[in-house]
Amino acid sequence: MDYLPLFFDLRKQPCLLVGGGTIAFRKARLLVRAGAQLHVVALQICDQLQELITENDATFALKAYDPSDLDNRKLVIAATDKLDLNEQVSTEAKSRNIPVNVVDNPELCTFITPAIIDRSPLMIAVSSGGEAPVLARQTRAKLESLIPSGYGRLAKLASRWRDKVKDAFADGDMRRRFWEEILSGTVAELTLNGNDSKAEELIEQKLAEADVNRTGEVYLVGAGPGDPELLTLRALRLMQQAEVVLYDRLVSEGVMDLVRRDADLIYVGKKRDKHAVPQGEINQMLVDLAKQGKRVLRLKGGDPFIFGRGGEEIELLAENSVPFQVVPGITAASGCASYAGIPLTHRDHAQSVRFITGHLRDNTINMNWSELVEPSQTLVFYMGLKGLPAICDGLIKAGRSPQTPAALIEKGTREDQRVFCADLSSLPGTIAAQEVHAPTLLIVGDVVSLHEKLSWFG
Structure with a gap:
């Protein structure tokens, strides 16, 4: 965040405007609307500004700027077409710790004037920090059309x-x-x-x-694989209503930024072989918080019902008669595959897809490998990074061709997504030569061969 958004109370506060042209008039109009006690200094003043001064009991001086004009001012705006004068006003205002804005020159400013949506007393400000003022104005125009004048x-x-x-x-x-x-x-x-x-x-x-003893509620929400734009509208609405949020390690920072700002955040993340909070305690915590009358958001990466243990959590809620809602999310298989340009099914390559947990128990993976060797089937392994060599070896030994295309997707759908493509025989070596970290997703099948042709993200 380059600037901290603040709102100045300028009612009856003495403010200085240096400049008398059209741009100065626009700034003067803002100051007058905010109730400021305006004083203008300029060699010449345009007709619009002169009329504004007269109608609003402001004052002016037709003269060159002097440092004494800053005396007792609470805020200063420089709006002249002379760079050296603007620099002088900025330097001298800063030396007195007076907030100063120089129009179209962010480097000389200690504050900036945003694009404003005025629904007084409701005020909304939009700013690009001076980097893209046209974009800020376009954003304001969109908000103006969405927010009723009433x-x-x-x-x-x-x-x-x-x-x-x-x-x-x-x-x-x-x-x-x-x-x-x-x-x-x-x-x-x-x-x-x-x-x-x-x-x-x-x-x-x-x-x-009003029922002051209202029972709480739990929202079990899928946060998707990482990109916050993949959230459902319902998920976003409930994220803004929750008073307490229990979230895990797979929920991205971008998604967490959309959670209600004043909600209590409780990290219950799970990392391989290390749980911040055991699952049983998480289940009971949801019950206890809801019975305190809280609206509780259980935010889970991907989809709550696909390797997310969401069923266990709502089972205890149901047993304790706690109201709950479940909001599905885009599971990692769908999101990561799409962003990597790998269709999970394709008429010429795969007619079915299977989701499998690649989580190791006692350093082994126990599964019916013979069911996974059908060449027209796409396999998607969740949590398969540590067990990658065992997975590839198990498939090959069961009869899947060593040349079967395979891809490991790291941090899928996020800005730093990486896709590593090889085949079953060479992928473990490819990954071993790289520094790869969870979350990852492993996709095995002929559809992986389409990655280079269909890749669009990044």
């Missing part, structure tokens, strides 16, 4: 009821749930349609009926 009215309604709701719900999580229901349901629709009186009646009714 959101300001909705925010004011919430403000009027804030104290009463706080008195009704001593628990912060319960209070948050009440507001989430209000701001996304019938009350919100009534307010956006201008029917404030009916909306307030409904709020009062819902407060009277």
Whole structure:
């Protein structure tokens, strides 16, 4: 994060604007809308800026800039077409620890002015840090079309009821749930349609009926193989509602960035031969947190029901009458294969696919190898990095051709994804010569031969 987004309270605060042209007028308009006490210094002032000054009781001085103009200022903007003057204003403002912005020159700024979506008192700011202002404006335009103009009215309604709701719900999580229901349901629709009186009646009714001892709920959500854009809409919605999040090692940082910011995060990750929290404790933790009235998100890499032990977790929830939802995710086989350009099935290469755990128990892999030698079948091994030599050797000994194409995908769907292609006889040696780390996925079958032709990611 290059800049920390902040909102200045400039009401009745003395602010200086150096410059009198069209760009200076745009900045002056922002300062006036924010309630600033504006003073403009410039040799000449355009008609638009002059009119704005007159209408808003601002002040101006038709003269050259002088360092004394900075006296007692809370914020400074330089908007001239003279680089040396802009540099002077920036240097002298910084020396006095006064926040300063120089238009179109991020290097001289201590703050930047973002593109703004104004739904006062709701304010949304979009910035590229000065790197791509057109992109920031395009993003603002998209948000403008998505956010109803009545959101300001909705925010004011919430403000009027804030104290009463706080008195009704001593628990912060319960209070948050009440507001989430209000701001996304019938009350919100009534307010956006201008029917404030009916909306307030409904709020009062819902407060009277509120259950302060509401039972919690568990959301078992598949986070996919890594790319956050592969999340389902439902997954994202529940990630934003959860008050507590239990997540494992396979959930990528990009996905975790989309979790509600004020949620309690509990790492229960699992690494080969080392579990941060045993599975039984995770299961019981979900039950206990839900019975405390929490909305609990169990975030799992891939899909919860494909080698994710999701069935074990919801089995205990069901036994304890804890409400739960299950949201499937894109499993690693589907996501990683797609991003590697390897179709799991193909009319000319494979008519079936099998998902297999490659996890070692006592340093051995016990499976019916004879079922895995059909050449028209694609095999996908999860957690197969450590057991890769044993897997390849087992398939060859069972009768699968040593020349069968095979690929190991490291960190599939992520920006640092790597794909290693060889065949069953040579892949273990190829991987041994590289520094490869989990998460990985092993794909065996003729479909791997299509990787070079169909690869599109990265």
